[in-house]
Amino acid sequence: MKACDICHAQVTGTHEFCPLCGKRLQPAEPYGYTLPGNRYPDLSRISAQYNFMLRLLLFLSLLGGGVSVLVNVLVPTGFWWCLIVIVAEVYLWLTIPPLLRRARNYAKRLLFQTLLTALLMVALDFIIGWRGWSVSYAIPSLLCAGIVAIAAMIVFSRTNWPQYVFYQFTMGLLGFIPLVLYFFGLSTSIVMVLITAALGLGSVLVTVVFGDRSLKSDFRRRFHF
Amino acid sequence: MAKRIDEQNHWHRLDNTANIFPVTTSKNESNVFRLSMTLIAPVAPELLQQALEMMLPRFPGFAVLLRRGAFWFYLNENNAVPTIREESDYPCRAINPAQNNDFLFRVTYYDKRINVEIFHVLTDGTGGVQFLRALCCQYLMLAYPTRFTEEEKAKHWYEQHVAETNDGYVSNYRPTKKTSFSIGKGYRIRGERLLLDTLSVVHTYIPLQPLLALCRGKGVTITQYVTACIAWGVYTTQLRKRPSKHPLNMYLPINLRKLFGTNTALNFFSNIYISLDMQADDLHFNEILAEVKKQFEEKISRGNMLEKISYTVGSGYNPAVRFVPLPLKNLALRIMFKQGAKSSSLAFSNVGDMSLPAPFAQYVTGASFLLSCVPREPIKFAACSANGLFTLSFASMLRSQEIQQAIVQKMAEDGLEVTIETNGVDYESV
Incomplete structure (x- = not known):
């Protein structure tokens, strides 16, 4: 068993340094009560979920919408066709994601x-x-x-x-x-x-x-x- | 004749407190707590799965899924089977019902430990302990079939009755005149955060008998002593360096079952705030302890708690609230909750004894209890005891371990033999 001189506590596990203060642990006589001996999975490599496809699709639809508004404004035809693009995009974003989720x-x-x-x-x-x-x-x-x-x-x-x-x-x-x-x-x-x-x-x-x-x-x- | 839907499909309302949880829950605010039991040998997954399937029918309050009604959420019977998993994430992460057949709890294992992580909509710590105990007893009977008598095996260790899905808040409701329980803004614990979703867990183990003797000597309860230690830890590391005009408000959930003689399987707790003004820079621990004790005795009374629960139940009865469509209600609740959350500086919950009954106790080496952190309260404290070992666990989103260190130092200074254990997120890894 190891103990920390600064925190006045014993530390279980394979630590070399005190998990609380970072000082090097010293060997010590165990306290004599039974410890549960919990272990935890090593999660240091776990990375946050990052959905690249979703972000790419979102970017493309924003880009598409923006470009059609721009073209519609720059080349006037008397007809706001860019609204169709935007409405269609909103419709797709509202309907497709729920379809991909598991149905209840x-x-x-x-x-x-x-x-x-x-x-x-x-x-x-x-x-x-x-x-x-x-x-x-x-x-x-x-x-x-x-x-x-x-x-x-x-x-x-x-x-x-x-x-x-x-x-x-x-x-x-x-x-x-x-x-x-x-x-x-x-x-x-x-x-x-x-x-x-x-x-x-x-x-x-x-x-x-x-x-x-x-x-x-x-x-x-x-x-x- | 075909079975009627009424018999096939039970449902019940959320209890009065649970109404807030589906509304305020998000990825960052999971409202999930974890109860764990550590056994003497590594857990056998297939037996744990079998144990869960065997005991779940005895807990109708857990075999449910969350649905939206027009005016309120409700919990509907869930006939699917939950699956256990090996622990592969930080504790108390938000529960995504879609990942586990719509269940609102999660059973995981790692090495010798069985964890139950419960979304607070289902029940509180006391209800969760019963569930974990039932699961562990069932598992141990499967794992050591020859060590138990037929009588012991035939017995249903722990169960819920359908009648226990009665709302304890509503059955104890008395009309009240009190209109508000809001207290001012509380001190906010600050510090550099750990990366992303990383959560640092530190368990401190202390033998129960010396701790009890120490507390008796000081004339306080264990909860009061630990609360004072936590206040001391925050005071010496944060408030002394950076005095604040806001008091340190410590949120403590209070189990109402004994106070009201009601045995419900749903949530039945209220809370108190231990509010300490810590502007002075020469406070002594004994002063803090005396103030904590005084506030505990003032605030925990049947009358106070009754007023508190009657106020919330009463507002639910208000027709102006009752008949508002759910989405609007949620919006209002969210705003109110955001305001209320500013009062709390930290939370500490002591769930008490988690020991298993006699024939099973020898297979258990310890228990632990963990609360989920939220950005507003980046460190939370939870305690329990089992087999004569008191466990105080810190769950923290902060990089610095100074508060934990100060608390451990204080308890060691008082002569307690403290041993610490971590989940590996500490000085060596960060």
Whole structure:
């Protein structure tokens, strides 16, 4: 056993110098009580995580956005096309990273992607001169696809249904958005509106009738206050 | 008939204190503590894994994952299996649920030591000790199958009952008029930092009996004595050189289970601040010890603690808080927490006795307890005891070991036989 004359303490392990004050340790009679003898892994070589790819991609997208703004300003065409580049980049940064993460709930992911893509469509429609195709056709189509996709997921993996039921219900409710838009005169295609609303209604009914208690308990846990 | 989701999938609310942890946790602020038990022989990983799988169902409060609700977080039953790993990082790193099947705790081993690292959302030190004890007992029964009687093996050593996931704060709540518990800004310990995420760990071992005798002689408890030693260490190395108008505020968590006769598996602690004004440059240790003792006796009372917990529970009941959507609530909590955190200079927690029951005690050589550091409190102190050995552990982000040295010197000066052990981050390596 070794001891430090300055700190008045004994030191276990293979130290030659006192870990507290740095002075050379002197040999000493052990105190005579049992010590646990802990060892720790040598972590001196461990380096902090540094994700080069991520940083490179971030740099390239910032560069791309910056260059397109610059070109757009220097070569005026009367059309702000650089906004499309920026919106697309924001969309990619918002959607791709969650996709690469391990999925906990695919239905939740689907709902998130549907909503984000709907926003992208509205933004694009707005940038290239509002003609309303996003609210009339793109959003209803996306919602229909979402409702059908969640239904298909439930059919193919019935054991996961309790986890998905909340999102099926929410997606069903979102199916009525085009109807609301139609009443405010934003949406023009009554056919698309009715198809989406019908699918949404079906989805909500299925969850309410078949989900009964599971839906209720899921609501209670998500909305407890 | 198909099993109902209600029976399959339990969930419970976070206890009143736990609500703060998911909000304030980040890579730099992990809110993770580590409890370790050192055994007489190297740990066999496959047996440890088996032991964990066997005892986890007895701890429903640990087999959970964290979810977001519209108004509050909640803990949902997690039916996956956690995996043990060999220790390969610094202690008390933030827990990334995605890396361990969404569990909020981590079981690691190294050589003879079993570590359990727990995110504070799950429980406090007392709850964590029960979990570690159960794991160690189960492991020892697997590792030495012939040394235990059938009766001992059949017994469930330590378990949680579902009823214990009741919130002790809420069940002891009494409406209160008190509106604030904020104290002023505290002295901030400063010093050059270690590189990146490096954490220096120093354990100091002291035989329990002489320590008890010393404290009895001074008429104080062990916690009071160690608190005074810590204050002395900071005073002699930092405050004497650089006097501050801010007092040294030492944050001490207080276990409320005995005080309120409530046995819960969730968090059930409150805190006190031992606040010492240290502007004078000729303070004596005995003056500090007397002041620490006085504040302990004043501040730890059922009435004081009741007011404190009732205040926080009461604010959670406030409709203006209750029905605010979670993201907004989190934002407000974060700001309040940032303000509150400025009061604390350092934290010291004594989890008490961690010994295993009689048939298992002989296979254990020691235990230790570690808290995670945060930039605002770059050094934290944690203590426990097992098998007649008191262990005070320092976790530090600071390059200099002067505070640790001053504390060790002080205790050795008082006649205690101190032995130190480090994780290798010290003078030789930095």
